[in-house]
Amino acid sequence: MNIETEQRTASGLKLKQKCRSDMPVIDCDVHNEFTNYAQDLLPYVSREWKHYITEGLFRGVAMRPYTLWQGGYRDDVRSEDGSPAAVNLDQVKRQHLDQWGIEYAILTHGVTALSVCYYGQYEWASELAKATNDWALDNWLGDPRVRCSMVVAAQHPTAAAKEIDRVSEHPGIIQVILPTRSPGGVAWCDPKYDPIWKAAERHNLVVGFHVNSDAGNVLPPTTAGWPRSYLEASAAYVIAAQSELIGIICSGVFERFPQLKVAMIENGFGWFPSLMWRLDKHWRELRAELPWLRRKPSEYAEDHIRFTTQPMEEPESPQQLLQLIDMMGSDEYLMFSTDYPHWNFDSPARSLPGAISADLAEKILSGNARAFYGLPAARHDTRTSGAALDE
Amino acid sequence: MNIETEQRTASGLKLKQKCRSDMPVIDCDVHNEFTNYAQDLLPYVSREWKHYITEGLFRGVAMRPYTLWQGGYRDDVRSEDGSPAAVNLDQVKRQHLDQWGIEYAILTHGVTALSVCYYGQYEWASELAKATNDWALDNWLGDPRVRCSMVVAAQHPTAAAKEIDRVSEHPGIIQVILPTRSPGGVAWCDPKYDPIWKAAERHNLVVGFHVNSDAGNVLPPTTAGWPRSYLEASAAYVIAAQSELIGIICSGVFERFPQLKVAMIENGFGWFPSLMWRLDKHWRELRAELPWLRRKPSEYAEDHIRFTTQPMEEPESPQQLLQLIDMMGSDEYLMFSTDYPHWNFDSPARSLPGAISADLAEKILSGNARAFYGLPAARHDTRTSGAALDE
16 A cells, blocks of 8 residues: 555646545544634624623734744635635535545634633633634534534633533534643643543543644743744644643543543654653652552553644654654554644645555554544545545 | 673672673763762852851752652662762762773763752852862862863853853863753843853863753743652653753754754753654745754754763663664764763663664764763773772
């Protein structure tokens, strides 16, 4: 099997032999964006809060501390009138699901929606989260290929848990999505958030931690403060992921919530093997400090944590990528993702090395996500739905 | 060649065939400690500052936020009277240099000495750094196998540069040692520190960044705040290293100081390959943001940065360690270190995998450090000096 099948011709990219002709693809990081945050949410905001938008002129919090080229979007996926990408389901279906023959797409919202965790105003943040979820239920679940994440204002854990109880009744909601960096400098491992993990576990929702570069009520993204470029801030995503994962594992979150499932989304994974080696080694030497841990750290990771692939690790040689996956200690960790519609999109057809085994490719492209998110075998035919680019 | 030559017998560890019988060893992380910080330094503190100790009762800053088992020391290297390890040159020679037949030991001071960077009182910190260096020159350089690091109060860069000018005249001083986490939340990549890099470059001193778990005027060691255990704080050392290295490379420090050499000491290295892949990838995509970089990030790293080995990465299989070293992209990155006298000491005889090539082992055990620090071929006979444990 070779899934590197894109071929360039004089007319540009042809996608005749897409991986979907070989294998199903579950895309675990597809962004669904607002056209206008405040206006899109206004109909879903409770009467007693509407004046925040209508009179308070709330427009969302513009917290990007860096200029992103093209606003962070792919050049080729805007609407025909130039408006933003991924702002409605039809657009996502046409530009992405159909084009690549995606079996399932897991929607992860955008940076604005996730930033609700970084608002100082707890109650307003909880209201915005609730409105975002109602907006998503109304607008984003009208296709059998689509599953959606819900957002919560995690700085207000009891309200967040109630919101999970409320929204999780909808079968299209399969994940609670949170920014990787914890709010207000209170690490995700802090018992403060236990009501959220308890609710997610109760409803069998995955907790997804997605990179989020924004400021607000949150510590800087590195231990050396704010990087001076978006390039550096991008590379530094892996730092918050390591910071939080150490705490989540070592503080015993998975002992307290043995059914909890955590997806690390767009956080990289090249750093993971050596971090686990180090945690396991220190656990052997210093476990007296953490008597609540009954197993070594890597065993908790293997049972509870998965990683999405984008932005794919890109070593010098494809063989090193396979070695790296081997170093992770399990072939069940990785779940494929594209990050559509963002600029650093990973193509389903070009992201895995040609030398990968069919078994491992199948697990990464769909099998691991299917098992982790509990997705049923698709009844929709993903092959015939993707004719857009066929010639 | 097989350097895993320790053999257990009924009488315990025998060290008959130590690696020194095969290859020279340069140990790049040997700690020289105070017996009593304030009292040891008192003779070296200028007259106008002595009252800080004699009347202000300054005793050093007790900033360890965690309990370390045995204070962080090996059980077996205390003095016979129970006093702390590594507090004088004779002890270090007997317990370490002789025992392992070390060709060169690079002294890196202890956590107390490095913490001078985290004092709010800039001038007092500069005075303590100066006293520490004079104390080291008087007490720690009386053996041809020993080289020493100097300390500076980096939060006061002009004074630090002057101190480098003053101390670097001594040929035994080959490194300026700093804590990996930058002082006061001002990243090491900030131009504020340029006078220090300029002085180190001028005197051909390596700048060594050594882990330092202490608090004081410094940001927390993770982006999620302070870990709740020493185990986690230990594993999190790698986080500050990544945070600072991204900035040092991307801000163009090595363009401004093309002869500057940086040793990452006790910061791990398993995280390094994937960080370089990511930085190189982002540099290809976003280099317009950093026009001062003329080469890709990994090229700066290869020319300017080295890593000490302890605490050695310990994957499931020795083969994975060799793969990891291959992923680093150069066999010149790693420099052996033991961390004597600390609890997580790496033995020269047992730290490298048996399957390593003789050429790579030689580079890691001595060749890379010899070249990086510019150490001359030893005239002292390291073989006959190490009879302590021979039977």
